[in-house]
Structure formats: structure tokens, C-alpha cells
Amino acid sequence: MKWGLAIFIAAATVILVAVAWVQSGGLKQHAMFSATTPEQAVQSLMSQIQSHNYQQAYASLDRSSDTDLASFTREMAGSDSSLRTLSSLQSADVSPLHADNDQAVVRLRMTWSSALGSLDDVRDVHVRRDGSVWRVVWPKLALPNEPPQVVSVNYLRWEVIGRNASQNWGAQDVDSPKVRITSMNAISRPGRVVILGEVENEDTVPAYLNVNATLLKADGSPIEEEGSFDLISHVLLPKQVSPYRIDFPGVRMDAVKSVRMDARALLVPASADPVIAVSDQTVTKDGLARSVLQGKLVNESGRPVNIAQVLAAYYDNSGKVIWVSDGYVDQALMPQVPVPFAVDIPDDIAARLNNYRVMVNHYSQQSSN
Amino acid sequence: MQRSNFIHFAGCKALAVCGLLCVWSALAGAADLQVPATVVAGQAFSISAEGSGQATLYLLGPDHAAKRTVNLGGDLQISSSDVHAAGRYQIILCGSPCTSATFEVQAAQPAHLSFFLHPSRVPVSTHDSIDATAFVFDQYFNLDLSSSAVDFRVTPASGAGFSRQVPTRHGVATIRMDSTQHEGPVHVTAVLGKVEEARVVQQVAAEACGLRMKALPGANNTVTVETEPVRDCSGNSLPDGTVVSFTEVDKAGKSTVDTPIKKGIARAQLSVHGRAQITVACGVVLGNEVALDGRL
16 A cells, blocks of 8 residues: 555656646657658747747757847847737648758748738748758848948928817818829629729828728619728828729629729828838749749838838739739838848739739837937 | 807797697687888897787797797887897787787898818819808808808919909809919908908919939949929929839839939939839829939
8 A cells, every 4th residue: 555655656746747848848849859850850940939939949950050049039039029029820831842861951831820910931941960860950031230320311291280179160171182093993803803903192191091892783782892901001192102902702793783982081190201112023933833023122211110011013914903912021121121022913913914013001110209 | 159049948848838829829810910020130129019918928939939928018129139040930929819920030231251162272273173152141140141242352372363252142152263373372261341251272283294303323233313303284393292103123123112202302212233224103194214224
């Protein structure tokens, strides 16, 4: 009886220690440091990143990786209130591209879930054999360092003084900005009808804009009403043109007789800063053989842009807008530092594509003063 | 300043009572009261009521009802405060039996103008783009339906002003005007007698016209593109903050910069790789094209 109790306590202790080891990531760590295939090495690294164990993930990298812990953590966890700081790694798909005895290349597709939807990050990762295990070679994110400097920001800012509510009927007020839908195109996509086009702020003041569309049946009754949500640049400066796209999921084109468009503009305070240049735009194929429009964003002002959204309008030979797509950039745009972006283009659209235009929506945290 | 409303006894109950009185007086076949056919708003007047003893006077107006005890056999005074609102009134005098009469209260002399000037911003040289509408009210804010003439005096920022007299119709005078060729504030004043109301419409530059730019080579394969002063077809400068789009196409792809006009000029810096073509646009207006042969 006495021995039985002792054996029971010892066994229970061993079990509890084992459970604690597993719970603290020991199993993953073991797998990471004993990865027997390149895919296992990458999967283990992704598991650590998913668990926010950046230190252990960094420790598992191959020694030839030219990154450091701070850079690696900044790249994976995000910085400067970028979208990556509001994201977490949802899944990672790994597929082998090439392998020999000592080296391998695997295609890694990381899917990050963020406050603004999921974001894909596809890259080809080098993996090296280190004795009996495989380790990932992680390159340092190459971002040019701008020298410390003072950048003057003296772009216009508009403020609005509205009518005093106590004034008489007929007292003068400032009118809402005049905006115009310059083009509208209704197209049928699998499982939905899409309304897209462009809208211009024709006024000399900034506008906060919403474009809504109502699909109508032959008898004039509405089928459905939808807004452009985030597939538009809501704040338009004078003479600025924004693409818009409105999706009607579950609606068939043959049920639609006509479309009623409604562009509503409000007069809002706004700033002409920052100016974001979009450079080196090209339509190409990404690692997964999808058509993408890629390029670089350069924040030309002196203030960081925390979250940027790329909106792209695509035109056919006749200049008609045939598609509008968007993509969020999960890095903050620091002044003068180019940041790459890529937005998807459906393959059938890419085949008819003749021209395109990119604009950038931005969100910046308010400064404290 | 809003007109004060005097409600002596409340809502539905009062209306119900008055309705009953109307029916009662009609059924009784009472003699007519001697009241003036029309009365000017805010002016006291009297009516004569024959008989003796006391009676109850009910006064029912468009926004006002009053009840008081009066002595018959003399003139009954209706105070000015009882007839502020223009419209049809009914007087009911209930002694034995009830009698009633109706009269009309018309607006007094014009004392206020409600002046609408739309829009608050208008592009230059646009036909029928300014709409000026004046509503004529008396001191109690009754719409003055009598015929009068409102004088619209227009003073542009530059050039000679003018005025146009417009007769009112049902208390409203309205004109439409073209915007002039020059940007700046246009003061429009509606005048009726001693009453004036002033408004301002801002004339702003129209679409860009003859948009031109030049490219200046810079260091490290960059080129600075800069527009000439951006003006509309009437020569007015487009306001600062207006967005101008530069697009450059070279072997590295396409680059675009949407930059606002600053001090009349839009400027941007672009990286150029070899031969390049640069175009400029402002809204839906395209400008000139610059071709670079790759030697900066």
C-alpha cells in the first residue's frame, strides 16, 4: 500500500511535467529543432510565429540568416501601428519547389487575419540542412534607412464652419461638394453582379463620399441596395477621381433591368497631406501564378502612414472600367521609404486589361499635438 | 427671431369646444356680427355687438384661439396681439343665442426678407448657375402675398455691379443669373424698401484648361515634373489643394503621383529608368505629354 502510493505520486508527477512541457511548446520546439524535412522546418517556424514565440522562432533559424531578433520580430509582429500589429497568422501552406541533400526551396503562403480581412503573403523560402535537422534561412527585410531629417509639411488643410443653428430660416450655409459619377459599368461575375466605375469630386473643396447603387427589376421595384463600403476612396480632394466597386452577391444579371446610382457627398475637414507616390507598377504573375498588379508606395510626406489601402481601376481598350480591386498594405509607410504592394486581378480581367490606375487610401494616427 | 405663439387654452379640447360652438351658432340662425372684412395683422380693431348683459366671445384664428367675457351693447375691442397671424378668423359671440362672423387678416408691411442664394460656390462662366430667391414677410413673419418688387443688387469682386428688380408672386421673388468670368466673392443683396438681406456666393475656377507641364532632370535618375500655373479657360487660377495626377511610364513600369497644387503649381518627383513618357491630368482634363529619351 505504501509503495503503491509512492508509485502513484511519482507517475502523476511525471505526467504533469509532461503535460506542462507540451503546453509550454516543448513539442513544437522539439519538432522545430528536430525537423527532418524542409517542409517540417517551415511549418514548425510558422507554428512558433502563430504562437507569438518570436524568440524561439528566431532561435530556430539557420545561422546564415542575416536578420536579427529585433528585425525578425518587427517583421512578423509589425510596428508603427501598421496593419500587421492588428493581425495574426491564421494559416501557412507550404509546398516544395526544389530540394537536394543540403538545400531546399519551399513556397510559403502565409494567410494573416486582420481587422480588415485576410491578407496573403507568398514568398519562396530557402531551407538548409544543419546536421540532422533542417533550418529556415530568413532574409532581413530590406528597408532603406532614411537619414534623420526635418521634413516640412505645409500642404493645405480645409476646415468647415457650418451654419449657426440659431439663425433664421434662409440664413446662408455652405453647400455640399459637387461630385459626379463619371463612369458606371455593370458586369456579371460568378455568383454576383458587380457595379463599378469612377467618381470625381468636381468641386474646389474636399468631399466625404459614398456611392450607393440600387438594382431594379423590369417593373421598377428594387432588388437590392448596396454601398461601395471600402472599395472607394471616401475622402476626395478637389478634382480627385476615385474608382468604386459595389458587389451584389447572390444576384443574377438577367434579373436586373436597370441600376439607380446615388453619390452622396459631405463637406468635411481634410488635409492635402500626405502625398503617396505609387511607383514601378507592373502587372505580373505572383508565386501562385495569379495575376497581380504590384508596385511600391512611397510616402512623400514627413508623417508616417500607419495603414495604407491600394485601390486599382482597370480599363479595357475602349477606356471602360472593367474591374476594381484593392489590397491593404500591412507595413506602415514611413517617410520616403518604398513599401511593396500587390493586388489581385482576376485572370479573365488580366487578359482584357489595357490600362490601369492606382490610388492610395491612407490612415494615420493623430499626433499628440 | 421667431414669432411667439399665444395659445390660451389647449389643443384638441379647445378645437372641439369651438367646433361645437360653430355648429350651435349655425343651428341657432344667429344674427351677423358687424366685423371688418379685412384686417391688417397686428392692428387692433373693434366690432359692434348689440344687446345687453354679458356674453362669451370666442376668437378662432389660424394659430390662436381666445375666450373672454364681454359686455354687450358697445364696441368690443380685439387687441393687436390677437391677430398677429395672417389668415381666416372666426368670431363667435355667445349670449342668447350665439352669433358668429368671419374676417380675413392680411400681412402687414414687409419687414423681413428670407433670402436664399444657391449655390454657395459656383464655377465661373456658367449659365443660369446662381439662383436667388427672396420671401417677403411682415414683422410677424406672415408671408406678404400682396404684390411688391424686390431689388436684387449684384456686386462681383471685379467688374461692374448691376441690379434687377423682380416683382413678387405669392410673396416670392426669384431670379437666375450667370456666373461671371472672374473668380472671387459675389455679393448679392435683396432689397425691399428699408429691408435688406445680403448673401455671398463664391465664384471659383472651372475645369483646368491648357494644362501644361515641364520635366526638370534631377540627381539619381530622378526627374522633377512641374506644371505651369494651372488655370481655367477664363484665366483663373485653380485653387491650391486641387489634385493634379502625374503618370510616368518607363521600362520599370508605371508610376503615378497625385499631388495637390501649391501656390498655383503642382510639382512631383519621379524616378526614371531609361526612356520614359510622362503625362499630366487634372480631374478629367488631360495635359501635355513629355517624352524623355533616357539621357537626364
